Amino acid sequence: xxxxxxxxxxxxxxxxxxxxxxxxxxxxxxxxxxxxxxxxxxxxxxxxxxxxxxxxxxxxxxxxxxxxxxxxxxxxxxxxxxxxxxxxxxxxxxxxxxxxxxxxxxxxxxxxxxxxxxxxxxxxxxxxxxxxxxxxxxxxxxxxxxxxxxxxxxxxxxxxxxxxxxxxxxxxxxxxxxxxxxxxxxxxxxxxxxxxxxxxxx
Numbered sequence: 585x586x587x588x589x590x591x592x593x594x595x596x597x598x599x600x601x602x603x604x605x606x607x608x609x610x611x612x613x614x615x616x617x618x619x620x621x622x623x624x625x626x627x628x629x630x631x632x633x634x635x636x637x638x639x640x641x642x643x644x645x646x647x648x649x650x651x652x653x654x655x656x657x658x659x660x661x662x663x664x665x666x667x668x669x670x671x672x673x674x675x676x677x678x679x680x681x682x683x684x685x686x687x688x689x690x691x692x693x694x695x696x697x698x699x700x701x702x703x704x705x706x707x708x709x710x711x712x713x714x715x716x717x718x719x720x721x722x723x724x725x726x727x728x729x730x731x732x733x734x735x736x737x738x739x740x741x742x743x744x745x746x747x748x749x750x751x752x753x754x755x756x757x758x759x760x761x762x763x764x765x766x767x768x769x770x771x772x773x774x775x776x777x778x779x780x781x782x783x784x785x786x
Contacts, residue, residue, distance in 0.1 A: 592714030715745035
């Protein structure tokens with residue numbers, strides 16, 4: 585199988601692209617989904633409470649909105665949260681990969697929003713970045729009800745999309761419409777299926 589890191593900044597369409605790869609037959613591992621489950625686990629809640637204070641955890645529920653507001657304004661606290669979550673996330677990814685039957689034709693797409701920011705490039709066989717101009721991403725996020733200042737705040741916490749695209753094996757421009765994005769995904773998927781070397785469990 586070949587394990588591919590799919591990254592892209594806030595509002596640039598990473599999840600949409602993942603859905604297109606899934607339609608083509610790829611196995612998708614969504615790290616946001618893994619994080620959502622981790623937030624429900626008592627050891628994780630305990631570490632978050634110790635790091636961010638009692639008010640972040642109400643009963644057995646992490647106030648994710650309050651937590652996001654804190655970490656996107658404070659880089660050191662964002663790293664502290666990532667240090668709690670990321671080792672567990674990669675452990676769960678490994679668990680998911682171990683469940684898959686060995687098959688050289690399997691393409692696994694792992695959604696990984698801050699792959700470059702934390703230097704996780706080496707954990708994947710190939711890397712794909714989804715990008716759009718930031719102004720396009722901001723308008724899309726505003727259309728989903730996210731205030732512009734919050735969208736800008738989150739985008740500023742990530743490396744520029746163009747930088748990530750330049751460091752990736754493949755880049756998908758998601759600014760020209762669904763049809764164009766689909767064509768790019770189909771072309772990359774064909775290349776991933778035919779990739780020789782650099783992949784796992786050949």
